[in-house]
Each structure stands twice: as structure tokens, then as C-alpha cells.
Amino acid sequence: MTDWGFIAAALAVGFLGSGHCVGMCGGIAGALGMASDSGKTEWQQLLSYSAGRLGSYTLMGAIVGALGAALVPALGPLRVIAGVMLVAMALYIAGWWRGLVWLERGGAYLWRYLQPLSARLLPVRSSSQALALGAVWGWLPCGLVYSALTFALAQGGGVSAALAMLAFGLGTVPAMLATGAAASSVRGLVQKTGVRLLFAGAILLFGLWTIWGGLGHGNHGAHGPHSAPQSGQSEHSHHH
Template sequence: MTFEVLAGALLIGFLGSTHCIGMCGGISGALGLAPASGGPVWRYLWGYSAGRIMTYGLIGALVGAFGAVVAPSMGPLRVLAGVMLILMAFYLADWWRGLVWLERGGAVIWRRLQPLGRALLPVRSTGQSLLLGALWGWLPCGLVYSALTYALAQGDALASGATMVAFGLGTLPAVLLTGAAAAQTRQWVQKKWVRNLSAVLLLLFGAWTIWGASGHAGHGDNSGHEGHDMQSEPVEKQQHHHHGHH
């Protein structure tokens, strides 16, 4: 786990926030604009967001543990993560909608959880908003699935969980602003140039991830050969010296 990985996950969440406005903005807006108890708006918004990010961290830890077992070599997984980021960029800009099928697959789980979410509305306490956020963290979302692939590539439960928490923090500004100023925020982030700019930056990050994975794999192979040569050379010299002595 490096700062670079966490910064990358934060960037994915932030750049993909235009997508979050459509997927989670309505929920956040409902919490922010109509708290049933009449309590402070921000208390419910933070409860919702904290629950959502905790779910992201849990799912990240699960996929990280899975990745550590099934794929000891992380190179291919990092390439897959880069490809998913590129596909997400195309999805954000509405250039290609292929990731919709992933969201449809996740809808199977969501159909079972959705009734639990309805039972928590209207929200009357911070605890309710926290639980609602934890449930909504399972909402089928192409952006979350792309981030999960990036987390999977870390190949460790703790590192993958931390990666998804960083991703969730990246989405926080857009979701909180949507709750506080739903109409104005949605109008701005849905502008074509904003979505296209986010998509291009995400596209570049995906390409950089693939390039970094390829370079890392090559470096690892070379270092392994060099290490073998360096270890074998002294042994040969020692053997030669030993025979010469006798």
C-alpha cells in the first residue's frame, strides 16, 4: 500500500463524481432537504456518507482477500484495473455504455436490499442515515465496480479496503454538495464539458495504470534475473578458489 495508490483511488472517486450525482444524488438530496426529525441537515448527510464509505471499505477488503488467494501475481490484475478505468471514462462521457451490463448484474443483490432501505425512510436519526448509507453502498454502480477492480489489483485485504475508503472519500464533495444544493449542483456537473473533462482525465489515469503495470512486471523480471546472477557469481568464485587452494 503506497500513497500513490490511495491518491489514485481518491482521484477515481473525485473524477467519477459526475456519475455519483445521478446515482446517489437523489438519495443524498432527500436526506438533506427533508429530514423527518427537523435536525441539522449536515448530520444526516455525514451519516449517509459515512455508512456508504464503510460499505465500500468492507467490499474492498473482501475482494482484496479474494485477489490475494486467486492471483498471487498482481500484474494482470493491474492491467485489468486500467482497462476498467478506461471503460468507465467512456461511460462517463457517454461515448460507450457497455458498463451498464455490470450494473444490471449488481441489481440482483440490490433487489434484495432495497426493501430494507425503504424501511429506513423517512430518516429520523443519524443512526438511520448511517444504516441507509451502508445499504446504499451496495447500489449497482459502474464507477464503484471500476474502483473495486483497482482495489482488487492491490492483492491484500487491508490495502484493498483502504483503497476503497479513499475512493469513497473522493466522491464525498459531490455527494455532500448535492444534498446541500441538489438542483444547482446537478445542473453544473451534468454539463457536457465537465463530464468530458472528467472522462479524459480518467482515461489518462487508466492508461497510466496499464503502463505502470507493464513496466512493473518487466522490472520485476529483470531484477529477479539480476539477483540470480549476482548470487550465483560469488558461489562460482568461491568454488574456483576452493579447488585452487587444494
């Protein structure tokens, strides 16, 4: 059963963490959004690039969700891990702890094989090229994406995890579109200390809320908002 509270949280995490995305992918989005010869912003290419990224994120979610459901049937431990990762991401965005860098280094192994493919798609001259570039760029090693993946993993199924990653990706779209339209001004805004700390604080609260639920407190610690165990019944997510 899909936990729509978690889906909404994934959307919010994507939006709040999108300042990190601007740093990682802002150069590409800015290049796609440069004014054309006619003086008009290439919105079609920007949207296609974002659609490609969202497709990759959704695929990642489906894969990790299916694997998680097969390997770890209890959601409680998965949600605790997801919450810990969100807390780590908040500290990362705030600049207080850089421990997630090792995760990005681990993902760099796959990126070595994909980067040449992305290079062949540049410069982008069509929406189909932008779509393909976004699909490849979605696999760029990124601590924020990996944190979102653990959040998706805690959904307990491929479909719900795919929806969570789609929601996360949608949350990052506004900042990426704005970056394409006004790269320098947006990058300057999200890099301000106050803005970063505000977003980091919100993600930290999401992480603590997730850990709290994973430990069995509140409705979302089980399989969904209506799955609290009744008297005399056993709920496997509370006994693993």
C-alpha cells in the same frame, strides 16, 4: 506493501467520477439535505449517510483484495484489468460507450434483496437511520464502484484494497455533501458536457497509467514504488 500512489489515484478517481454518483445517489443525498423545520441543513444526517457508504466500500475492498491476493498473486495482470475498467468508466461517464451497464445489471441481482431494506429506512429521521441507509445504499449497482473495486483488487491484499476503496469513497463525499446542500444546482453543473468530458478525460489518463504500470513499465508495475527487481533477482509480478 501499500502503494500510496494508487491510494491517491483512488481518491482522485472518486472525486472525478462523483458526477456519476450525483446521478445515482443524488436524490437520496438531496432528501437528507433538505432544510429542516428550523431552516438548517441536516449536515449530521448527510455525514452519517456518507459514513455508511464509506463503510460498505471499505468492506467491499477488504473482501475483493483478500480474494485477489489468494487467487492471483501476480499484480501485473490485475492492474491491467483495473486500468481497462477505468478506461471503460471514462468512456461511460463521457457518454461514448455504455458497456458498463451490463455490470450494473449483474449487481442488480444482489440489490433486489437489499432494496426492500433501504425502503424500510425511509424517511430518515435520525443520524443512525442515515448511517444504516448509507451502508445499504453503498451496495447499489454502480459501474463507477465496480471500476474502483477492480482498482482495489489490483492492490494485492485485503488491507491495501480496503484503503483504496475508503479513499475512493472519500473522493465522492464532497459532491454528495454539496448535492445535499444544493441538489439542483450541483446536478446541473456535473451534467454539463464540458465538465463530464473533463472528468472523463482525467479518469482515462488514470486508466492508461494503470495499464502502463501493469505491463511492467514504471515502478508501480510491481508490488510497490520500491519493489523494482534487482539484477539477478526474479520478481514474480514480471514473470506471470
